Amino acid sequence: MAEPDEKDPVTRTVNRLVTERPWTVVAVFLLLTAGFAVGIGTDAEQQAGADQFTEDIEEFEAFEEMEEAFATRGREGGGAGATVFVRDDRNVLSEQSLLRMLEAQQRLEDRDRLRITGTSSPASTIARELDPGATTVEAQQRAIERASPRQLREAIQQAEEQGALGGVSTDLNPSAGSASTAQLQVSYDLPAGAGQSDRAALQYRTIDVLETVDGYTVNDNVVVFADALLEDEILQLLNDTAIVVFPAAILLIVFFLVLAYRDPVDLGVGVAALVMTLVWTFGFMGYAGIPFGDTMVTIFPLLLAVGIDFGIHIINRYREERQDGAGIDAAMTLTTRQLTAAFLIVTITTVFSFAANLTSPLGSLQDFGLVAAAGITFTFLIFGVFLPAAKVGFDRLREGRGFPQFGTKPLGREGSLLGVILPAGVSLARVGAAGVLIVALVGGGAAGAYGTGVDTEFSQEVFFPNEERIEQYERLPEPFKPGTYSFLEVISTLENDFDQGFIGSVTLYIEGPEVRSDATFREIDRATRDPPPAFAGDRREADASSVLSVTHQHAAENPEFGALVRQTDTTGNGVPDRDADRVFESLLDSPRGDQARSYLTDDRSATRIQFQLTADADATDATRDARLVADRFQTLEATPTGQIVVNQAVIDRITESAIVSLFVAFGLTAVFLAISYRLLEGRAIYGIINLVPVVVTVALLAGSMRLFDISLTPINAPILAVSIGLGVDYTVHFMHRFVDEFDGDPTVDVYEALLVTVRGTGGALTGSMLTTVTGIGVLYVALIPLIAEFGILIALGVLYAYLAAILLLPATIVVWVRAEAKLRGVETAAV
Known part of the structure; x- marks a missing residue:
């Protein structure tokens, strides 16, 4: 059992606060939590869908200017519109259906509160073909009513030949004058400075008016498509996903935390720390005015993953010392002395992996990097200071009042099932360390090369679930049952009836x-x-x-x-x-x-x-x-x-962002690890050894993306850079514990030091991995496909990082110890 290192001022300060004034520390953190809770939702908004990733892109700015210019045609203020899909399987171009379309146009134009500047439809086009002077809806109705069936068919045919009959489905038969679906276009004139809520209000009022037209049933034979309605439905997707996924994730996380902690007090403190981390991060977003969008959903699983890891390590290491006979203060002092430095290294390297996204040209990914970096810093403070203080405080209460003790034995201890399984990596290193390292590097290189062929995808459609997933959600009881979505009908109509997708020309x-x-x-x-x-x-x-x-x-x-x-x-x-x-x-x-x-x-x-x-x-x-x-x-x-060009511009930036952030994160992490271990242990090589499993983890994750047909998207673009932070999280804990046990003494057997490390720290890593993989992996059932894919990638990234630390890092260490001994030309008992 190593003695506390009083030379480290950070550790010394933390130890003093945790052991001497634990309840003061707890009170301060609770007050800070209350302060951050006030900031939740302050001056922040929700963002969803593709538009959040197109800000500040020249092609999109041109697209918006073009849409506004051709919607308002030179008027002051802003423009907005809506498309109404009208379906009539008998014939949407029949006299009755055309008159109904014109009636809808007239009712819309007569509503002053709708600020409608004009409507158009195949009905108005056909009416003007019958009577070029029919410029008003009333005149167009008269032209349709007076036309004979033959004149109506001839007008439809002439309009089609002249290329003027737009907004009619591809099953149009001009000679018969028939089709199944038509588009009614509505244009609004918004006042200068009008925002999304104003546009949405007009579009929802449009739906109310259409409901009054005899024969029209919205979301049945009439579907309204507008940007504000679409954004609302995407936000609804986020909410419907959260209602199902978050409770499931919480249940799984709590279940595995119960197995890891096996003590209600420790469980309560650990869960409280996780909740505090989320509250602090949400509050920071509110105070900073950062909107909550799709990318932000992915931050919280990452913070939970790191928080779970920190919490289990603290409790597990503390229990090791207590089992060896140390008192409460001495056990926690040794625990924080050993783990504070590791936590700090993990925190800073993870901040690098998150903050590397600040180099992205996409504003949403820059926000992701900033919030994630702040969140991981909060995680370090809460789990590095609050949780140890709370643990000390409650254990003193229990010791003084005779509260019953529950699970107090560390995970992975010798003689346990984990204690038998975890040394597998040490056994492999003993049999053939160089072979294990070569196989891992070659396999990782092949996976990385394979992963370079991963696709990149961006469009509005990637944010939408398929009908099968929605049907699965619809089988759920209230309140988990999702709302009604019209976008699937819109997509189907555009693709099947108008031979076009969401992308424009x-x-x-x-x-x-x-x-x-x-x-x-x-x-x-x-x-x-x-x-x-x-x-x-x-x-x-x-x-x-x-x-x-x-x-x-x-x-x-x-x-x-x-x-x-x-x-x-x-x-x-x-x-x-x-x-x-x-x-x-x-x-x-x-x-x-x-x-x-x-x-x-x-x-x-x-x-x-x-x-x-x-x-x-x-x-x-x-x-x-x-x-x-x-x-x-x-x-x-x-x-x-146009949508194709805008989407491709985002794809180019996604690819650029993923590559640049990966290299920035790796470079900063490598330099920091080398410097940190040089200052802490006198050996920069320890930092380089840490990176070997991390490189393999990143390569395997890239290869898995292509293998499982997961495209690079704005949601998962940070995953490669983030996987560096996840990998370092596991390797630093292992390496830091090994250095404490081995301490560079050539008389110490390296395999014995590795066995102590893998049974102690390896047990905590296992509990952290199982909790994170299952709790975060539940994102796979998310309604939004991009979030489901992100859940898969995080679960795989954590699993690969764990396996690399347990199986590959021992072999890497043994190869290094042997090489160092050979270079120094000394006999050693270490290997």
């Missing part, structure tokens, strides 16, 4: 006063010529929609406008290159005006080009070629955007 967005210049048509024409491989079209021209394509369509239909185009075309290629603003004005005032406004704002301050992609083009190809085309512009400045 590849778009080039152009804004600024130069749009009114004579160069605009010429620049658009240049952009669509000689398309790159990902863009559909023939060899000479891309399949693209723009104000130029609408100009050509209208010129072919209207001789007067065609003459204007020829007058302004000095090269004879059909592209106006002078008096462009005059052509714009005439086009916007024509029957093709509404179609032109899809590509040119009323004030001619912005325009856009939408490119169709080839069937085999992926997001990477599409984004690369969009940027190539944008570079063709000379006078105008074009920005590639």
Whole structure:
């Protein structure tokens, strides 16, 4: 039994506070907990879905500006919209269904509180085809009512031939005038400064109005899709997941803590420390104004994993000393002396692994790094100071009052089942340490190389569960049963009925006063010529929609406008290159005006080009070629955007973030460990030895991601860097205990020191691993797939870190001891 090291001021201070004034320490921590509890929810908000990862990305900022410009068409304030999917299996384009659509539009437009600037639908398009002068909903209703069935079919067919009949499902039969699904578009005009809650209020009121239309049943034959509603449903997913997962995780964690502690007082103190850690971290988020999003859900399992580990180590080491006959104060002094330094090393290296995410270009991952780093610091303070003080205080009460003692024996003690199993790594090291090390390094290298092929994924859809998982949740009793979700119906409708997913088209967005210049048509024409491989079209021209394509369509239909185009075309290629603003004005005032406004704002301050992609083009190809085309512009400045481009930009940043944070975390950890062990033990090599199992752990985790088809996403992007902290957590405890037992004495048998270490610290590591893997692994049942995958990765990371510490670290130590003895040319009894 080693003597306390009074040279360490941190340990000396902790020992004095814990043993001399335990209840004062407990009171201070409880007061701090109350203070942090007040901060929970203060000035913070919830974030969910894909939008939280797209902030400050140029492509997304351009996308938002484009959406606002074409939604508001030059008006002050902000724009917002909603899409209403109307289904009629008999025929959504029948006279009755078209009139019902127009009735819905009229009721929406008549509600002043909805701030609706306009509605559109196939019904209004068909009515204008019947009567070009039908500009109001009432006039369009009259046009539909007066039309014969034959006239109605002809109007549908003509609108389809002209490309004006948008928002109709792919099962459209123009000659029969039939389809099953249509889209009704609603546009709002929000006041300047309006936020998400204002937008959501309008969209929910829209649902209320639609419910009043005879024959419409929302979430049955009518489904409303809007950004605010979608975000609310994603937040609901978070809540529904929490209601099921958190109780299950708590039950499993408490169950294994009962097995690890086997004492109600120790269990109560350990659980209280875990709760305090979460309260402090939530409170910090509130005071710092950091929103609670999907990435934040993953922080708390990580903190629980480290907290469980710290708690079991404290109690287990204390029990070892008590079993050897030490008193309460002496046992805790020795425990904190030995573990405080280890805890501090683990804390700082884990902070490095979390804080490495501050290098990420994604704001949400920067928030993750900051909150996680703060949380692990709180974990160190609570488990390194509060828990020992509370343990001392309660044990003194029990000793003085004769309270019954429960489980007091340490885990992994000699003669126990764990005591028989845990020395397996020492036995392997005795038989062939070099072989174990070589096999581990080769296997880890192969796993790491395999893991470099892991996919990266980002889209709104990755946040949604599949129908099978929702059906499983729906079988649960109240209050665990989930709410109603419409997004699955929206996804199915978009993919099956409109041949599109959540991703939009590849778009080039152009804004600024130069749009009114004579160069605009010429620049658009240049952009669509000689398309790159990902863009559909023939060899000479891309399949693209723009104000130029609408100009050509209208010129072919209207001789007067065609003459204007020829007058302004000095090269004879059909592209106006002078008096462009005059052509714009005439086009916007024509029957093709509404179609032109899809590509040119009323004030001619912005325009856009939408490119169709080839069937085999992926997001990477599409984004690369969009940027190539944008570079063709000379006078105008074009920005590639659209959901495909935005998602790919996030994917690029996710990959960059994962790689950079991994190397930053590894570099900082390596330097810190080397310096720490140099200062504490006089040997930097101990820090390097610590990293061998950690490298293997990270490599195995990367390989497992690819093996289990888990893509790199914004939620799990930090996992590789975080796995360094998890690995160090296990190896530092093992190494620190081994150094205390071995102490570099060549007369001490290394295998005996390893056996003492693996039975003492190994028992605590086993209890920590089982509790963490089962408690955190329960995230696998989460409703949100990304959180379920994160639970799998954390459980695997902890399991790999444990196995590497127990099986690989002894062999690494033996190889080092042998090599050192050989280099020094000394005979040793150590091996």
